[in-house]
Amino acid sequence: MKSIINYHVIDPTNIGDLFSAPTKYFSFPGYTVEQADIRTINVDEIRDKHIIVGGGGLLYSPFLDSFAKLIESKAHTKLIAWGIGQQAYGTSGKIQKLENFDYSQYLKNFDLVGIRDFNHKYNWVPCSSCMHPGFDKKREIKHEFVVFSHKKFQIKIGDFPHLTNNNQDIEEILDFLGSGETILTSSYHGAYWGTLLGRRVLSFPFSSKFSTLKHPTGIFPIQKWFQNKFKLSIFNRTLLEIHYKNKFSCKIDNWQHYLKDCKSYPESLSENRERNHWYYSQILDTLADT
Known part of the structure; x- marks a missing residue:
């Protein structure tokens, strides 16, 4: 029986990574299907297998070596990208916008x-x-605003209900x-899923995605975005300062002004x-050619 490997990031602390793999939702009769972490590729084990890369923001410079391994392993099998996207971070916490992002360095062959x-030259295929069947449930609006933060880029706004993407329960x-x-969010999937639910969304971005x-x-x-830190001072003299590697915050003055740009998309x-x-x-047709 032929095999398919779905490569993506498997991070149990990130709800987006857990539920973005397309092989969770689509079957491939006649094939054995497995999921694997794109960060731990063994070229010798995949030479005779079809590869699906997706989902998540895998078009990101730390994954270039992984893409090179996948391209190297390609022989008489198919290499397919499904619902992956760019993400780029700027320097010193600034957000980088990449209208001219170089997709070809990842997607050649x-x-x-x-x-x-x-709105790029490739097929648009959303995450x-x-x-997920959870989107079919009807939900009652109970709050004017809720805040859904990325675990590393958290936003603190008023006393609104708050949750982070570190939660593993998608329901x-x-x-x-x-x-x-209206959803106030610094999570890509918070923005995406909120839109799918028909809610208005205001995003607080940390990357180009x-x-x-x-x-x-x-x-x-x-x-x-500013790196969070703990500072101990006595008489205006700093005795200790510790920077938290994966904790950032930002200024959110006048956020209400941007609510006018929020729309719902039923x-x-x-x-x-x-x-x-x-x-x-399209994928089934492509696999049928082998």
């Missing part, structure tokens, strides 16, 4: 390419997490997002799902 970034997260009329959605959210123009769920079904049929 791929047999079929679908990226979640809209396959839209296929709980969708219930939380759906309880808000927030500007790649087909159904754009409102964007709070963060100038810089059609987004069906449109995203239809596009994934379309791409699935």
Whole structure:
């Protein structure tokens, strides 16, 4: 029996990584299917297997070596990208916008390419997490605002209900997002899933990926994320200062001004799902050629 490996990031502390793999939602009759972490590729073990790369923000410089290994291993099998996207971080906490992102350095020699970034030369194929059945549940709005933070880039706004993407229960997260009329979020999947639920979203971005959605959210123009630190001082003299490596915060003055840019897209769920079904049929045709 032929084999397919779905490479993505398997991070149990990141809900987006856990539920973005397309092989969670689509079957491949006649193939054995496994998921594997793109950060730990063994070239010798994959030479005779078809590869699907997705999902998540895998078009990111730390993964270039992994993409090179996948391309190196390509022989008589297919190499397919499904719903992956760019992300780039600036220096000193500043957000980098990449309108001219170089996709080719990652995607050369791929047999079929679908990226979640809209309005580029490749097929637009949104993150396959839209296929999760949890989106079909009707949810009552209970709060004017809810805050859903990325675990590393947390936003503190008022006394609104707050949750982070460190939670591993997608049903709980969708219930939380759906309880808000407007979602304030620094999480890409918080923005994406909130949109799929038909809610208005204001994003507080930390990388370029927030500007790649087909159904754009409102964007709070963060100038810089600051590394959190603990400081011990006596009589204005600093005795100890510790910087937290993976904890950042930002200034959020006048965030209400940007709510005017927030829209809801009732059609987004069906449109995203239809596009994934379309791409699935393209993949089956591509695999049939082998």
